[in-house]
Amino acid sequence: MAPNSLFAILLRSPWWISWSVAGLIALVCGALLPSHIAPYAAVGALPIFGVGCLAAWRQWRAPSSARVQAVLGQAAEMPWRSFADALERAWQAEGYAVRRLTGLQADFHLEKAGQTALVSARxxxxxxxxxxxxxxxxxxxxxxxxxxxxxxxMQGTVSDNARGYAREHGITLMEGEALAALLLKAPRTATAR
Structure with a gap:
């Protein structure tokens, strides 16, 4: 899906916006079209209503901002080994095969369903x-x-030049809420706090 398509924008918006747009379409169809055609035309609003349902489900499952800050605060206190272990457990919980790398350029090699990725997290x-x-x-x-x-x-700022470079070369930047959501998927171990 294109990042600026109507459905992508509605998916990123609060759920009630999609439902309002769907309701507005149904009202306009009812007001402007003959009564025997209006219900059929209003069915065109169902995909938008469905996007609102998906957005509501995603927003309901998303961690609260307090939870995000707590997870990021805990991660900031971790030494590298603990942070790497948490990342590895989170990716494994998502079904990835994770291999740690020893080079300085990348720290993890991920593979899932034939798709591979390198991750730099150090x-x-x-x-x-x-x-x-x-x-x-x-x-x-x-x-x-x-x-x-x-x-x-996780911490600090990503420079504008770095963001532009990442966009240009297809590098995903994981920070803030996305990183916290990933870390929340990591199963607790017996030694985890």
Missing amino acids: RWKAATHGIEPLRDLQAAARAQDVPASTYIA
Whole structure:
């Protein structure tokens, strides 16, 4: 789905907006069309109503902002090994085969249903995230012929140049709510706090 299509925009919006648009379409059909045709035309609003249902389901399942901040705060206190373990458990819970890498350019190799990706997460606590680690990740992805890559940035800011570079090269930036949602999927271990 195109990121700026009507359905994509409605999916990112509060659920009630989709339902309001669907209701408005049904009202306009009822007001402007003959009474024997209006119900059939109003059926065209059902896909928009369905998008509203999907948006409501996603929003209901999304963690609260307080929960997101708590998870990110806990992750900020973790040493690298604990953070990497939590990421690995979360991806495994999503069905990925996870392999840790020892190079400095990428930290994880993910595979699921024949799709592979490299992830760079070691600099998750950096104050500023610039282009260099993204270039390193892109070079590693090219060298290993891996089509997708993700850069994790929990703290600090990602520079505008780095965001542009990520967009240009198809690198996914995982930060904030997306990172917290991933970490919440990690099953607790006996040693986890």
